[in-house]
Amino acid sequence: MSPRVTFPNKLLPYLLVAPQLAITLVFFYWPASQAIYQSTLREDPFGLDSAFVGIDNFRRVLADPNYVNSIQVTVIFSIATAVLAMAVAMFLAVMADKVVRGKGFYRTLMIWPYAVAPAIAGMLWLFMFNPSMGTFAYMLRSAGIYWDPLLNGPQAMFLVIVAAAWKQISYNFLFFVAGLQAIPKTLVEAAAIDGAGETKRFWTIIFPLLAPTTFFLLVINTTYAFFDTFGIIHAVTGGGPGKATETLVYKVYNDGFVNLILGESAAQSVILMVIVIALTAIQFRYVEKKVHYG
């Protein structure tokens, strides 16, 4: 790229970046460094006394069966949410790609849940499925199925997964529709002339060509399931029953604000930061790769 034409001012650029930089330093770098610092301390719950313990907090966190449990919960929750949300969205997008009339109409109705807060999404589903007054819980009971997500771990998990995936369908749908539009129609038509049926065309042409979009969405959905779903879990199950739906982010919150185990909560924050950085790095590698596909 040729050198850009710029303005010669000396002081102005500093003034322009100052607001963002100030906020970033106060609310990002300072707290992040505090988290790292605190993760090496053990503090009593009243904050009166603290001692340097090195990596002891990390060792304790990683050896804690509850933490291992919450890793498992997070992995199951994230994979199930991402797969469910993406599969439904991809199916609907492929269908939307086929129709000629009414595309805009379908899209308008499909993007609603994007605007719904995760916590409210959770409440909507809990309203329909809660054992005392939910209509669907009533139907399940009438059908002879024992249903009580407030007491049964796997059912609680199922409920939060469905709520989390539901909210994410619209987002994925928009991206899949855009991805499908980028696939040259000539390829699909050529295959059709050669006698490939619709199913075959989907699996041999459309699905592979959608791979970049799918992979991008996989990263986004995983990040969403990791972090943005705190509201769903807090509003629907509160991590329970037992610890059946306690994800990593929920545990950081619970240990830090409810149980006041500051050092270990900070150590968990640092572990989470490492996970996020890894996810972001994967995402960027992918962005580079995508250039090759054109």
Place this chain on the structure above:
Amino acid sequence: MIGQSRISRIIAHLALILGILIVAFPIYYTFVASTHSLQTILRPPLPLLPGKEFFANYYQALFGGIGQIGGVNVWTLLLNSTIVALGIAVGKIVISILSAYAIVFFRFPGRMVFFWLIFITLMLPVEVRILPTYKVMVDLNLIDTYTGLIVPLIASATATLLFRQFFLTIPGELVEAARVDGAGPWRFFKDILLPLSATNIAALFVILFIYGWTQYLWPLLVTNRNDMNTIVIGLRKMISFADADTQWHLVMVTCILAIVPPVLVVVFMQRWFVRGLVETEK
């Protein structure tokens, strides 16, 4: 298109209608619940069609005196949510367009350092550093203030990166022409850059407004007083599934009130929103 039968199109329509039923049903059902009396809601199954209590319920929720949600009425909560969502959207756009402008159109010592300092924050969502950030809030006396609700969330690299990418596509000749004609940095920004960025700003506004409106963890932490709650948090406080006193019909009305404003923003600004979302987040 070749190879596509009429029947497969009809199947596609049916599948989409079924999909929309699933996607829209929870919202529709909440609306239905908001038009029934408390007794009807508590006796499942709930009818599939709206009831007769629409006006009664909405009137009671909106004007039925104070004290619905911990002594605070719905208007305060809606106002708080609106202030927070607008504050985050506008604040983020303003600070990131300024810093992107500086990074792209000026050469100054430390430019790349600043860029990386901002860029790295892309990797640190507020969820992973809640406790220390909360402590900063306490130290700065920002608990229960709009500043505390808004400012920590407006610093993020996403918008800055987006504007930077867009600015890099603006040809240097344009800058040169403006300078030859005697335009200073401010004039260039105001008369050329802002109009060119209008679409991006609109798209970003929608995305950020939704982001602000749907925040949960942060408002939960930095507000103690009920009259500083956003509507999402207020709603959470209204609900107790174990408690027989929960006014479910009013909860449902509040749910609808919390959902409608962001949905309207998305639906009415759909064109920019979809373009912005699909183009920017790659």
